[in-house]
Amino acid sequence: MADTTNRMLTMAEAVREAMTIAMNEREDVFLMGEDVGIYGGAFGVSSEMQNKFGADRIIDTPISELGIVGAAVGAALAGMRPIVEIQFSDFTAQAMDQIANQAAKIHFMLGGALHVPLVLRTPQGSGTGAAAQHSQVLETWFANIPGLKVVVPSNPADAKGLLLSAIDDPNPVIFLEHKLLYKIPGRDAVPEGVERIPLGVSKVLRHGSDLTIVATGIMVNKSYEVAEKLSAEGINITLIDPRTISPLDMDPIHESVQQTGRLLVVQEGPSHGGFINEVIARVSESASFGSLIAPIKRLAGMNIPIPYAPQLERAAVPQIEDIEVAAREIVKNWR
Amino acid sequence: MTTIQLLKGHPLSSKEHASHALLYMWKIRKFEEAVEDLFGRGMMHGTMHLSIGQEASPTGMCLALDLADQITSTHRGHGHCIAKGADLTRMIAELLGKKIGYCGGRGGSMHIADVETGNLGANGVVGGGIPIAVGAGLASKLQKKGTVAVSFFGDGAMNEGAFHEAANLAAIWKLPVIFFCENNHYGMSSSTEKAFAIEKLADRGLGYGIPGVTVDGNNVVEVYEAAEAAVARARNGEGPTIIEAITYRWKGHSRSDKNLYRTKEEIEEWKHKDPLPRFISIVLEKGLLSQDEIDAVQQQAHDQIVHAVNEAVKAESAEPSGLLDAVFKKVGA
Ligand SMILES: Cc1ncc(C[n+]2csc(CCOP(=O)(O)OP(=O)(O)O)c2C)c(N)n1
Ligand SMILES: [Mg+2]
Numbered sequence: 001m002a003d004t005t006n007r008m009l010t011m012a013e014a015v016r017e018a019m020t021i022a023m024n025e026r027e028d029v030f031l032m033g034e035d036v037g038i039y040g041g042a043f044g045v046s047s048e049m050q051n052k053f054g055a056d057r058i059i060d061t062p063i064s065e066l067g068i069v070g071a072a073v074g075a076a077l078a079g080m081r082p083i084v085e086i087q088f089s090d091f092t093a094q095a096m097d098q099i100a101n102q103a104a105k106i107h108f109m110l111g112g113a114l115h116v117p118l119v120l121r122t123p124q125g126s127g128t129g130a131a132a133q134h135s136q137v138l139e140t141w142f143a144n145i146p147g148l149k150v151v152v153p154s155n156p157a158d159a160k161g162l163l164l165s166a167i168d169d170p171n172p173v174i175f176l177e178h179k180l181l182y183k184i185p186g187r188d189a190v191p192e193g194v195e196r197i198p199l200g201v202s203k204v205l206r207h208g209s210d211l212t213i214v215a216t217g218i219m220v221n222k223s224y225e226v227a228e229k230l231s232a233e234g235i236n237i238t239l240i241d242p243r244t245i246s247p248l249d250m251d252p253i254h255e256s257v258q259q260t261g262r263l264l265v266v267q268e269g270p271s272h273g274g275f276i277n278e279v280i281a282r283v284s285e286s287a288s289f290g291s292l293i294a295p296i297k298r299l300a301g302m303n304i305p306i307p308y309a310p311q312l313e314r315a316a317v318p319q320i321e322d323i324e325v326a327a328r329e330i331v332k333n334w335r
Numbered sequence: 336m337t338t339i340q341l342l343k344g345h346p347l348s349s350k351e352h353a354s355h356a357l358l359y360m361w362k363i364r365k366f367e368e369a370v371e372d373l374f375g376r377g378m379m380h381g382t383m384h385l386s387i388g389q390e391a392s393p394t395g396m397c398l399a400l401d402l403a404d405q406i407t408s409t410h411r412g413h414g415h416c417i418a419k420g421a422d423l424t425r426m427i428a429e430l431l432g433k434k435i436g437y438c439g440g441r442g443g444s445m446h447i448a449d450v451e452t453g454n455l456g457a458n459g460v461v462g463g464g465i466p467i468a469v470g471a472g473l474a475s476k477l478q479k480k481g482t483v484a485v486s487f488f489g490d491g492a493m494n495e496g497a498f499h500e501a502a503n504l505a506a507i508w509k510l511p512v513i514f515f516c517e518n519n520h521y522g523m524s525s526s527t528e529k530a531f532a533i534e535k536l537a538d539r540g541l542g543y544g545i546p547g548v549t550v551d552g553n554n555v556v557e558v559y560e561a562a563e564a565a566v567a568r569a570r571n572g573e574g575p576t577i578i579e580a581i582t583y584r585w586k587g588h589s590r591s592d593k594n595l596y597r598t599k600e601e602i603e604e605w606k607h608k609d610p611l612p613r614f615i616s617i618v619l620e621k622g623l624l625s626q627d628e629i630d631a632v633q634q635q636a637h638d639q640i641v642h643a644v645n646e647a648v649k650a651e652s653a654e655p656s657g658l659l660d661a662v663f664k665k666v667g668a
Binding site for chain 1: 380522525595655
């Protein structure tokens with residue numbers, strides 16, 4: 001349905017709106033996390049929500065990540081639909097037993113007897129000068145654990161629709177929000193009502209016949225800028241945002257690679273073992289491989305912890321200029 | 336490059352000790368004010384966690400330590416670092432992303448470590464340093480070094496699993512460890528009333544067989560006396576102690592804090608319990624230092640900070656080249 005209200009929300013506002021809708025729709029949804037109440041969460045995502053829903057549904061917790069994720073797993077098993085906010089994705093490490101060994105495996109391991117309708121929302125990414133323990137992009141960790149669905153929204157409209165689906169989903173969903181997107185309005189208006197976006201459907205942001213770019217999270221936005229700029233030079237780019245990296249919808253990627261013959265994949269996290277390698281592998285082992293006229297190019301974070309100083313931090317992850325250079329080179333060098 | 340002039344001992348034991356304790360508290364205060372200023376002027380990026388109002392705790396604790404004793408610190412770690420004897424220029428330089436900074440610009444405010452003064456590092460992870468201090472205590476015991484390891488952490492950190500597992504290890508192995516909890520009443524927005532079902536956080540040790548003391552964390556004398564006793568216990572092989580220092584942070588948790596979870600009156604009330612005038616009045620009363628001498632110490636702290644900022648601002652910026660080589664220590668090097 002076309003949006004007529006032209007609501008240019010930020011990611012924080014869109015996520016808040018989705019949580020608010022879900023909590024109004026269903027009694028069993030609640031939010032739990034450190035400082036999510038009066039503080040509104042470290043990034044203000046749940047700002048004012050405690051006033052609306054009370055302290056029993058917007059629950060402030062002590063600093064106990066393992067405990068709160070475990071309690072969310074338990075509440076989910078017992079019939080609730082918890083949303084947990086972990087203040088920084090880096091601290092999912094504290095809760096990893098409950099995420100990886102419990103939530104992800106319970107449905108399968110117990111023969112389908114139980115399931116875990118849990119959403120774990122958490123901010124990730126660099127660019128804030130918060131250094132190595134507050135800046136990681138960990139989407140790859142979660143994508144490597146069967147039993148978790150992993151959502152990486154790149155814009156407010158998607159964040160709202162995807163989060164609504166994540167809350168409805170009967171399985172554990174890891175929802176990774178980029179900090180730098182919280183405060184800026186997206187390119188597209190956010191639909192006012194309840195419009196769910198299904199998990200597991202890639203989005204094609206723009207079509208072009210020269211190059212396919214597949215990017216995740218904030219790299220989608222950076223790639224978009226590059227695509228717009230290069231179109232003025234006659235380089236036409238198809239940009240695909242998988243949105244959910246697990247399960248992964250490869251169909252539009254194959255389709256596009258078969259048309260363009262060139263593929264550039266971009267992620268913020270380190271390249272070694274990174275999610276984008278999965279995209280490359282799937283293209284390589286499919287018929288799409290035969291359509292390639294250029295070697296596949298990968299842009300990712302350096303294989304280092306995120307450094308503090310701004311000039312170092314910038315160097316550690318792909319920037320718009322890096323994407324531009326890579327895109328131009330692939331198209332110019334492989335004709 | 337560091338000239339470490341730590342003077343151990345009771346802050347009221349001599350003129351020198353009194354002015355030393357005062358100097359360190361003032362250095363911390365003025366350092367934090369300088370950081371706030373650099374931040375306000377856009378010269379520093381990222382975030383900052385200031386310890387203004389809490390200066391007596393790290394100062395009192397570190398007055399009971401030898402240079403070889405080790406500490407682990409927190410996101411709010413500038414005070415711990417300074418109290419243990421760190422070089423102010425290298426600290427500011429780190430915050431400004433300079434090559435001569437303690438971490439070469441790679442760590443920033445939350446990750447300053449200083450091997451020379453036994454500082455094993457601040458930490459961005461709440462509770463992250465607690466088991467590490469226990470490990471340092473274990474190494475001290477195994478190597479018969481006689482050193483003590485102190486873990487500084489906040490009230491909030493006491494609710495992390497890391498604290499509980501670490502406390503038990505230290506207790507059963509009787510390690511030379513001090514769990515120094517700076518109870519400033521809040522973990523970000525969450526008050527200790529909401530986050531704990533007990534009144535004295537020092538009681539958390541009971542379940543592990545660790546004695547705990549609660550002291551006025553804004554009184555450097557009281558903090559020192561508890562610290563000295565805990566250090567003696569640790570060195571005697573009697574095991575760990577929990578020290579809970581009651582204090583208060585004047586500033587927001589970090590730069591994004593709107594202070595919605597506490598009242599202006601509460602903040603004002605605690606400003607009247609400022610650890611600096613507190614100690615000064617004791618010192619004056621005891622006749623250990625004159626007002627002129629006190630003013631001179633304050634001036635000295637001021638000069639040291641100004642010097643550090645000037646040097647750090649002039650220093651060369653850290654460069655991205657070589658980052659890849661920095662991940663691992665070279666084997667055999
Ligand atoms: C494991 C972990 N969880 C959450 C955070 C975010 N965080 C940083 S400081 C802080 C509050 C810490 O409170 P406390 O331990 O009392 O120390 P204080 O800030 O009061 O000095 C929180 C929640 C973190 N850094 N690490
Ligand atoms: Mg605290």
